[in-house]
Amino acid sequence: MTKKKLRSQEWYGRTGKDGFIYRSWMKNQGLPHHLFEGEKPVIGICNTWSELTPCNAHFRDLAEALKRGIWEAGGFPLEFPVMSLGECSIKPTAMLFRNLASMDVEESIRANPMDGVVLMCGCDKTTPSLVMGAASVDIPAMVLSSGPMLVGRFKGKKIGTSDIWRFAEDFKLGKLSQEEFIEAEAAMSRSVGHCAPMGTASTMAAMVEALGLALPDNATIPAADSRRKVLAHMTGMRIVELVKEDIKMSQILTRNAFENAIMVNAAVGGSTNFILHLTAIAKRIGVELDLTDFDYFSSKIPLIANVQPSGEYWVEDLFYAGGLPAVMREIEKHLHRDALTVNGKTIGENIAKAECWDRNLIGTLDNPIKPESGIAVLKGNLCPNGAVLKPSAATPNLLVHTGRAVVFENIDDYKAKVDDPNLDIDETCVMVMKNVGPKGYPGMPEVGNMGLPKKLLEQGVKDMVRISDGRMSGTGFGTVVLHVSPESAIGGPLAFVQNGDMISLDVPNRTLNLLISEEEFEKRRIGFIPTQLPYERGYVNLFLDKVNQAHEGVDFDFLQGSSGSEVKRDSH
Ligand code: FES
Numbered sequence: 412m413t414k415k416k417l418r419s420q421e422w423y424g425r426t427g428k429d430g431f432i433y434r435s436w437m438k439n440q441g442l443p444h445h446l447f448e449g450e451k452p453v454i455g456i457c458n459t460w461s462e463l464t465p466c467n468a469h470f471r472d473l474a475e476a477l478k479r480g481i482w483e484a485g486g487f488p489l490e491f492p493v494m495s496l497g498e499c500s501i502k503p504t505a506m507l508f509r510n511l512a513s514m515d516v517e518e519s520i521r522a523n524p525m526d527g528v529v530l531m532c533g534c535d536k537t538t539p540s541l542v543m544g545a546a547s548v549d550i551p552a553m554v555l556s557s558g559p560m561l562v563g564r565f566k567g568k569k570i571g572t573s574d575i576w577r578f579a580e581d582f583k584l585g586k587l588s589q590e591e592f593i594e595a596e597a598a599m600s601r602s603v604g605h606c607a608p609m610g611t612a613s614t615m616a617a618m619v620e621a622l623g624l625a626l627p628d629n630a631t632i633p634a635a636d637s638r639r640k641v642l643a644h645m646t647g648m649r650i651v652e653l654v655k656e657d658i659k660m661s662q663i664l665t666r667n668a669f670e671n672a673i674m675v676n677a678a679v680g681g682s683t684n685f686i687l688h689l690t691a692i693a694k695r696i697g698v699e700l701d702l703t704d705f706d707y708f709s710s711k712i713p714l715i716a717n718v719q720p721s722g723e724y725w726v727e728d729l730f731y732a733g734g735l736p737a738v739m740r741e742i743e744k745h746l747h748r749d750a751l752t753v754n755g756k757t758i759g760e761n762i763a764k765a766e767c768w769d770r771n772l773i774g775t776l777d778n779p780i781k782p783e784s785g786i787a788v789l790k791g792n793l794c795p796n797g798a799v800l801k802p803s804a805a806t807p808n809l810l811v812h813t814g815r816a817v818v819f820e821n822i823d824d825y826k827a828k829v830d831d832p833n834l835d836i837d838e839t840c841v842m843v844m845k846n847v848g849p850k851g852y853p854g855m856p857e858v859g860n861m862g863l864p865k866k867l868l869e870q871g872v873k874d875m876v877r878i879s880d881g882r883m884s885g886t887g888f889g890t891v892v893l894h895v896s897p898e899s900a901i902g903g904p905l906a907f908v909q910n911g912d913m914i915s916l917d918v919p920n921r922t923l924n925l926l927i928s929e930e931e932f933e934k935r936r937i938g939f940i941p942t943q944l945p946y947e948r949g950y951v952n953l954f955l956d957k958v959n960q961a962h963e964g965v966d967f968d969f970l971q972g973s974s975g976s977e978v979k980r981d982s983h
Contacts, residue, residue: 415657418550418976419453422524432983433524446487452654454481454647455525456490457516457545459537464497466534466605466612467557469634476640477529477555480647486527486654488647493519493544496536498611505536506882507854509543509688510958510967511950512536516544521976526550527654529646533557533605533634535885538615539688542624543966545660546695547973551653552660553753554625555646556616558634559726560604565595571607572886573720574599576860583830583865604634608719611885613726614681618689620735621675623663623752627761631730649754656755661973664696667747670708671758675735677709677785678742680721680803682885683893686786687855691964694971702788702797702962706921709785714803715741717772717780720888721803724772732772736765741775789892791924792932793878793904793914796896796962798923804888806874810918812890813926814841814876818910821846822858830865838872841914845905846942847881848898849958849965853944853951855880860887876916878923880905880961892916892923894961900942907935 416424422433424447434447456477460470474490481488494512496505520528530545532538532554545552563570578595581587587595605612616630626646632639669689676685686705693700716738717724729738739746740762748759767773774780784803802810817836819825825844828834836842842861849855859881863872877891880898897903904925908914913926925932946952957967 417449417452417526419524419526420449423447424449429981429983451485451487452526452651453524454486454488454650454654455520455523455528456488456531457520457528457541458490458492458531459495459533459541460492460531461495461497463500464495464534464537465499465600466497467495467531467537469603470531470533470557473555473640473643474531476643477647480644481651484648484651486647486651489525491519491523493541496534496540498535503852504854504856506856506965507951507954509536509540510954510970512540513544513970516541517547520545520548520550521974521978527650528552529650530554532615532619533612535611535615535684538612538619539691542619542692543695546664546692547970548976549659549661549696549973550976551650551658552624553646553650553653554619554629555643556619556625556629557605557612558632558636558639559607559613560600561602561633561635562607562725562727563599563601565598569725570595570599571719571725572599572610573608573888576887579862580868583862584868602635606886607725607727608886609679609681609716609721609726611682611684614676614679614685614885615688617675617679617681617735618672618685621672621739622668623750623758626754627736628730628734631726631734633727633730652755653753658753661696663751663753664692664698665750666698667750669693669698669700670704671746671750673705673708674712674742674745675739677712678715678738679718679735680714680716680784683786683799683801683883684885686799686894687882687961687965691966694964694966695973697972705786706788711745712742712785713774713776713779714781714784715774715779717774720886721784722780728772732769733765733767736762737767737773740765741767741773787918787921789918789921789923791922793908793923793925794895795904796960798892798895800890800892800918802918805890809874809876809890811916812876813913813915814839816841816843816908816910816912816914818908819844822852825861829862832866834864836864836867838867838870838875840875841916842875842877843905843908843914844877844879844881845899847879848895848900849960850944850955851880851898851900851942853946853955855882855961855965857882857884857887859883859893860889860891878905878914896961898960900944902939902941904932906939907932
């Protein structure tokens, strides 16, 4: 059998002037000539390390463990930085820049001499942006995730990101002082790693493990646990073999792999952001996937992992109880067991020996943590292209509810009015926020689980139906309808809701309707004036021009699909 020439040899295997230029400057790093001779696969390490992305701030260290594995297996590692999106700091929202980061990743991989790539992902958007970008190039690739931080401790209690929403309510009610709030900050974030609950970061790490893009246990080993470095080392060793076996992303990312990921997301009570990111990845790799798939495949699966925000514990605890392989084993009769993964084994083989060590953490199909999980996809005259709700994070008796709309025209209107004692609202009302969709904000921020009015919190109200075209943090909870599509800023029906209208939510029947006549609807539609979007230059201008809607993954229309890994022109 003839050995396939490595892609990197299109650069380093050249003679004459071209070869000189491609190799010479690399040698200023002290790299000996034999590394360029084509025997060692060049492995790119796509690193999202940044001190502004604290969830990934340990990645320099983790990359060293990864390199050790690559060297040991006979590869040649070359690390490169890409745009890193820190969820907690970026304004107006990291989601605005997910597509930009994915373009950085895609072009960095395609333009450079690498045979395979390891994607170092952690904080929420760093996973989808890297996977989307790499999928559009389609070379052998693996994901190495950050791992969750250790669970926080505050006043004798375990805490994590989901507690921020509870603290915020206590602060509003005067039960928690500013000094206590500051104390809780350090108590919550006491180790390296990403958010401790099954927020979006952990959801994304579970997604890549379920898709088969990462080694088993990638999703749950804590960042501070030495076994995270072992995993990095093993990932480094394996990517070299993956290149030799020439297994590309498109061979892993099949329709069956996507269906597995949807089922696993339901089993762990994963974030609603999963829908947007998985849809975008599917469209990059050319797999058909739409909103109804999320409802169909997740409806078979109850909540198996007892992890916040849907359950009680933390991702760290889930690792000690058996990790994601043990969760997947509980639902294996539903999974496509023959889906190939990056370690060369199938999902079925990877989970065959997984064991559960703690039934408080991992339920079974017969005795789940909660009977309903996954994603409910709603349709109706308020959301012709769909809206979503996470039943496991909602209040059961609000899942069928009709209430009077209290409308906030945008986030500023909400902030100005929500705590006004004269706001005409009670706990039966439906809170509606407009203009927080992909174009309206812009960037579709995580404001959909808008806080309840202070006067209702004082009465002990814990949850209300809330509807918006925005997103919700993966650590958030409540009876919250999100991702209403099309969004209000472009004339979606949400734009026509007025104070006092009645809205009917029926999750079992998957409907969301504004209870006004068709004539009234038309009258309001004719009078609609689109929101003025005050961005005239730069990336945000491109975003507003090219972004698609929530049900399509909020990607740019021109980024869907793959351009492959070939570069036809040379640089000199
Ligand atoms: Fe980075 Fe939560 S802020 S994962």
